[in-house]
Amino acid sequence: MAAGAPHPSAGSDWGKADFEAIYDCPDPRMYFRTLRPLDYQIPHHGQGVFRALTESLQRRRRTGRPPLQVVDLCCSYGVNAALLNHKLNLADLYDRYTDAQETGGLPPARLADEDRAFFDELRRPEAVRTIGIDAARHAVAYAERVGLLDAGFAENLEAAEPTARLRQVLAGTDLITVTGGVGYISATTFRRLLSCTPTAPWIAALVLRTVSYAPVAALLAEAGLVTEQLPARTFRQRRFADLAERRAAFCALQARGLDTTGKESDGFYHADLYLSRPAADVAALPLERLLP
Template identity: 70%
Template sequence: MSNTTASTDWGKADFEAIYNCPDPRRYFTTLQPFEYQIPHHGQAVFRAVTEVLQRRRSDRPPLNVVDLCCSYGVNAALLNHRLSLTDLYRRYAGHGHGGPATPRLAQEDRKFFATRRRPEAARVIGLDAAEHAVDYAQSVGLLDRGFSENLELDDPSPQLRAALAGIDLITVTGGVGYISERTFGRLLDCVSAPPWIAAFVLRTVSYDPVSALLTRAGLVTEKLTTRTFRQRRFTDGEERRATFAALAARGLSTVGKEADGFYHAELYLSRPAADAAALPLTGLLPG
């Protein structure tokens, strides 16, 4: 995820420096001590959603997915390859200071991911303001197309607009709060038919403005009410206190959730009404 601003209004620590490096090593090395794990949860959910969509749209293989705030293509790696988030930590956080230069790492990564690609892989378009991260993900084959554009500030380029025309699914694991309904609105202006949207959203952030926009676009948004998902540990007591204050301001209790020392995210799935009626949210997710 690449922040559109250097800080947030709920006291979240600033990791801006790790999101636009020449390769993913600093990103994984920095986040590993905080047990950053939301892509792991996204892997299970996004695979389940894409499997349902592929069955419903079997006349248009492969599935077309847009990953928002894609960074180094982490969600694409986990969706389309026989890999876990632990595998990625092991690969990128274990080099220390003696690892290969970025061009050599990219060469090795192309082979690494190619030999682990799943036969049912989706076509993934990555969108992130961090141009180096997007370039790396595209260069190693994780993204079929990558765009380093900031739709909070600007309209999509003609190239991005054309790429978005036939998308089936939009995914996001960490960007909402840095991106708003402005980004979603500009995306939906490009599509030929409303896609499904699967979003993990921190509980410190209201999804209501996005949900309202999607309702106007003809999508029904459901929130999974049976559980939340850990994102990462708080970096320090200040971040924890700021998070608790933000949640209290939203009328939310931390008991059984952020009280465990982690940020927690909620899952929202938006679909056309007919799709939502045909299969409840809880029915399409893994147990």
């Protein structure tokens, strides 16, 4: 799921702790209450990256084109969409959904109504059209109901081809984002997405270092996209939940030949940023200028 949340059908068979119970609730309160003690922060990093990319894409657009469209993979409760399109940060969301007095006692339907007004008031003038895809139908329904997603699709593209409605919506995609879902979703999902986009979009992925992005990058190369990795910088995802999770992560990193010094040795999962774009865009705007 976006915001680093794993695909609910994937389980935890590659060493990560199992938080499946929090990913498909009627609202995001349990999600934020569970992840706050682990200092879950990858959506915060995604916010800065994705805003920079959408601003760059907006500057390139000709007058009269449809609004910029961002598709968030593994979107969960619309966390990435909230941070991209609204004047708030991740700490604001933690405060809202873990505050027993403000939201703790509200029924899910009442919370959703109040959330819609809350997000409407904070919407940025430069907000983009956001589409969310996730197998967790309750989470997607929440994000749609409160207005974080212009359209949400509870579809598992690892298991099935996109529906006709999703194919139609995907045709106008400018940017695909994902924070932490790679490893639960594979090149299969990206192949099915690209089959729906006449013009290849930019793809920005924050990928845990325990997972290889090479199969996805190879697929994207076949579609004419050049994948670059942001050099000399990784992004914290969250603290390890327990010693077993830490050990599994270190084993995976050792198998990949990666040094944990100054990264996972600090007690956190770390993610790399990959950006895939057409070769002409890479030549026109180097990554170090796009994301200094």
